[in-house]
Amino acid sequence: MSAVAIAPLAEPVPRTAIVLLGTGVVGRALLTLLGTPAARSLRLVGAANSRRQHVLADGVTPGEVAERLAKAREGRDNLPLLAALDAASATRKVVVDATACAIEASRHAEWLAAGYHVVTANKALAGGHLSGWRALQSATAGGAVYGDAATVGAGLPVLSTLRRLRHCGDSLLTLEGVFSGSLSWLFNQYDGSRPFSSLLRDARRLGFTEPDPRSDLSGEDVARKLLIIARNAGFALGSDEVEVESLVPEALRGVDTKAFLDRLDELDEPLRERHAQARANGKVLRYLARLNQRGRARVGLVEVGHDHPASRLSGTDNQFALTTTRYHATPLVIQGPGAGPEITAQALLGDVLAL
Ligand SMILES: NC(=O)C1=CN([C@@H]2O[C@H](COP(=O)(O)OP(=O)(O)OC[C@H]3O[C@@H](n4cnc5c(N)ncnc54)[C@H](O)[C@@H]3O)[C@@H](O)[C@H]2O)C=CC1
Ligand SMILES: N[C@@H](CC=O)C(=O)O
Numbered sequence: 001m002s003a004v005a006i007a008p009l010a011e012p013v014p015r016t017a018i019v020l021l022g023t024g025v026v027g028r029a030l031l032t033l034l035g036t037p038a039a040r041s042l043r044l045v046g047a048a049n050s051r052r053q054h055v056l057a058d059g060v061t062p063g064e065v066a067e068r069l070a071k072a073r074e075g076r077d078n079l080p081l082l083a084a085l086d087a088a089s090a091t092r093k094v095v096v097d098a099t100a101c102a103i104e105a106s107r108h109a110e111w112l113a114a115g116y117h118v119v120t121a122n123k124a125l126a127g128g129h130l131s132g133w134r135a136l137q138s139a140t141a142g143g144a145v146y147g148d149a150a151t152v153g154a155g156l157p158v159l160s161t162l163r164r165l166r167h168c169g170d171s172l173l174t175l176e177g178v179f180s181g182s183l184s185w186l187f188n189q190y191d192g193s194r195p196f197s198s199l200l201r202d203a204r205r206l207g208f209t210e211p212d213p214r215s216d217l218s219g220e221d222v223a224r225k226l227l228i229i230a231r232n233a234g235f236a237l238g239s240d241e242v243e244v245e246s247l248v249p250e251a252l253r254g255v256d257t258k259a260f261l262d263r264l265d266e267l268d269e270p271l272r273e274r275h276a277q278a279r280a281n282g283k284v285l286r287y288l289a290r291l292n293q294r295g296r297a298r299v300g301l302v303e304v305g306h307d308h309p310a311s312r313l314s315g316t317d318n319q320f321a322l323t324t325t326r327y328h329a330t331p332l333v334i335q336g337p338g339a340g341p342e343i344t345a346q347a348l349l350g351d352v353l354a355l
Contacts, residue, residue, distance in 0.1 A: 014043035017088035018352060019081040022098035023049045023065060025207040026121050029345035030098060034062040042352060045084040048076060055080045057087035078107070085116065092355050096348055097122040100211050106132070112139035112146060119147030119351040121344055126151060126231070127224025130238045133231050147351025152225045153318045153338045154181060155347025161334060162232050165324055172233035174323040175291040179225040181316035181339020182208040182216045183287040188313055196271040197264035208316055208339040212257045219244040222299045226289045235295055245300030247271070278303040286310040316340060
């Protein structure tokens with residue numbers, strides 16, 4: 001019998017090639033998911049943090065990214081990352097943005113226009129100036145997809161539901177709820193017995209807050225989510241049209257992140273007073289977002305009674321109450337955990353797999 005030569009198996013062409021920007025709390029959780037069978041059709045060809053990157057068009061092993069980045073000599077430059085996506089000859093090329101960097105966000109429209117899909121947890125463009133939102137709308141006209149599930153409710157099916165309703169001719173009338181996982185977690189627990197700053201340190205350690213927790217406490221992160229939802233619902237709402245109540249004391253607004261984190265206890269007294277006042281009124285504090293039928297938007301700390309739906313939340317629960325032309329007698333309510341690395345990473349993976 002003659003021996004049959006077996007040709008070496010050619011590396012299969014990946015259907016989807018991805019690069020990952022940001023290897024912090026969410027990025028690391030995504031790398032873990034990329035090592036699971038659910039991600040077998042994906043090939044990671046590059047990863048970057050704020051200072052370094054590692055690129056390999058043949059594929060980067062997700063579990064080795066941290067080590068490769070620690071040893072990497074290559075500084076930050078998006079061009080080699082995009083070149084690796086092109087070189088992978090994949091059917092779909094995806095940039096995943098797991099940073100909170102406004103500069104990277106400002107490139108989303110450009111990448112989409114160039115034919116790369118963008119999947120993002122970074123809300124800075126869609127939830128920023130209206131001009132950025134409009135640039136995104138034009139950029140996706142060419143067919144590239146903007147995966148934004150992670151930007152609202154850490155992947156709760158809010159934006160997908162809203163788009164589906166709109167597709168059926170329904171319209172959003174009002175919106176109300178708790179849109180911040182960290183602020184929900186903080187106010188669901190805060191009873192005055194433990195300093196607010198100590199709870200905030202825990203929320204940061206658990207990966208619920210933004211890299212700089214002032215983005216949460218200032219209301220900025222909640223305002224961005226409100227803008228993203230409102231714009232997806234067809235309201236051309238400018239970022240300056242949302243009234244925002246900040247919980248960051250004036251003296252802590254201009255300092256750098258480290259100084260802010262060193263001075264967290266300055267948050268304690270004002271919040272202790274707000275809490276005591278609410279308790280005296282038989283109420284609890286919740287950080288609420290509201291958009292009314294006239295397009296008036298406000299985010300801020302509100303005293304709510306024990307019969308208010310937001311008073312019954314727990315953990316990092318978010319709550320989105322959507323009143324629409326067809327859900328008008330009682331609102332459509334979407335509720336569930338709204339922050340955390342694993343669920344956010346899953347939202348990113350889900351958007352990549354849905355392409
Ligand atoms: N933590 C959560 O529960 C959720 C977070 N998000 C969003 O996910 C994003 C990331 O959040 P975290 O992982 O918690 O932050 P993080 O601070 O832990 O990680 C951010 C990462 O981005 C990197 N980075 C910064 N600038 C960069 C640049 N120009 N290029 C490449 N990498 C850069 C940093 O080096 C770091 O690795 C944020 O936009 C946040 O709003 C969204 C939903 C939920
Ligand atoms: N810091 C954010 C994380 C998700 O967007 C929050 O607290 O909701």
